[in-house]
Amino acid sequence: MAEFDFSQALADANAKYESISKALDMDRMLNDIKELEQEASAPGLWDDPENAQKVTSKLSAVQAQVRRLRSAQQRIEDVDTLIELGREENDADSLNEAEQELVSIQQDLDDMEIQTLLDGEYDERAAVVTIRSGAGGIDAADFAQMLLRMYLRWAERNGFKTKMMDTSYAEEAGIKSATFQVDAEYAYGRLSVEGGTHRLVRISPFDNQGRRQTSFAAVEVIPLVEDTDHIDIPDSDIRVDTFQASGPGGQGVNTTYSAVRITHLPTGLVVSMQDERSQIQNRAAAMSVLQSRLLVLKHAEEAQKKKELAGDIKASWGDQMRSYVLHPYQMVKDLRTGYETSQTQAVFDGDIDAFIEAGIRWRHEERRKAESQDEA
Incomplete structure (x- = not known):
């Protein structure tokens, strides 16, 4: 030695x-x-x-x-x-x-x-995370719920406050989608590298023949807007619908129309909120998330224009950024950074700091390379 x-x-x-x-x-x-x-x-x-x-x-x-x-x-x-x-x-x-x-x-x-x-424009902000089930049926809905638990456990391990904003349960198991807020310094900067498509490979617990199933879930991370962001949304640009909040399996959790769904007509963006006590609170929360998504969309369009002017229209993020394999072997691997671990249960229990840190370093290096190309 x-x-x-x-x-x-x-x-x-x-x-x-x-x-x-x-x-x-x-x-x-x-x-x-x-x-x-x-x-x-x-x-x-x-x-x-x-x-x-x-x-x-x-x-x-x-x-x-x-x-x-x-x-x-x-x-x-x-x-x-x-x-x-x-x-x-x-x-x-x-x-x-x-x-x-x-x-x-x-x-x-x-x-x-x-x-x-973490030196991006909004990296210091709190984060709003949305998880949606994708292809894979019941397994995808179950996988989306596994990811929700993973991120909530990660926040808990780090002492970060979280607040559920909306949950849409699937009929048989899992969730169709869920949105929650993470209140912590640099929550957006850290969690933004988690955005993308996640893939799960396992023996399906919902298949009585015990076949292997591949399912997908999407993770979206946006910064929480602040008063200084000035994203104006005219009333004529939105449609507001109210409905009864619901729990697992479609069971009603109250008898008032407190849940709110806001549709932004020019872009088609839809935001639903049902976890607050009143319709007024749910509307305010939904407007806040809608403003955040429009802010991200605005900056994405500006960045895309710059890429087109530079003759480079490659996407920075692939459609699939991480695989969670539970069969025939145990492995979680990030396809961008190459970081991997065989401790799959620890990952689903919220031990994802190493993945996040590797993602932040990868993103920083990608930005540095892009800046060097622009200067050249």
Whole structure:
């Protein structure tokens, strides 16, 4: 076994720390903390609970980021001292401890580096995720529900708040579609790499002959709109329908017409909401999601025009971005990044951070290549 290169490991850790510190801009973060602390201490802050929650959450997130960065710097200095002592005293235990600490530091720096790659226009936003069953009948509906559980478990593991906005249940099992919101800093930046077509291969639990079945589900991720986005939707451009909310198997969950379906006539986009208590709340939630989808559509059209002008109309994302194979072997593989694991149950239990991080790095590299081509 090759001897551990402490000098190289220290140099790598210091270089990565400097790169991250520069990208995150410590001075800017400290200035943000001062401004947010002033806002948080304002006498009338909680007169607007929604804004107060945003301010306090943002403050907490920036403070945590600064603490983590400072902790990494201190750990690098401490392990450097430990290495010197270990070498001077020829202490194998100290050197072993230093090696383990350097590996741990590198992992933490890799995690922090992901934050520097989330530099898209809406990456900081909360996310709205919609999952729809595709080809595959009952299995596809069941797969869509498996994906819903996976993402909700992922959010729970990370301490992110979620809110169900709409669920349309399939008749026999699973769901036709579901929409939920993830309230966390950079939720959109992280989850946006999950958008695309997901494929499941397994022995169908709904086939009495035990045959293998391939089914598909689509995941859509959009940023939550804010007041500053200015997406105006004239009343003449929408049709609003109300209906009774329903539960699994079509069972009515209330007797009032509180559920709302909004159709955007120019684009054909349809948004349904039924998980709020009142029709007014469901309409507001549906309009918010519709605005988000129109915002994404607007930017997609602008990006497409730029690609056409550049003579490149290739799609950045393939129709199928990830496969979940449960038979004849166990494997989850991302077809864009090549990242894979045989721990399929862990993935369906929400252990998808490695897939998300690989996706973020892949997307960053694709953007870098595109920018290089544009400059050429």
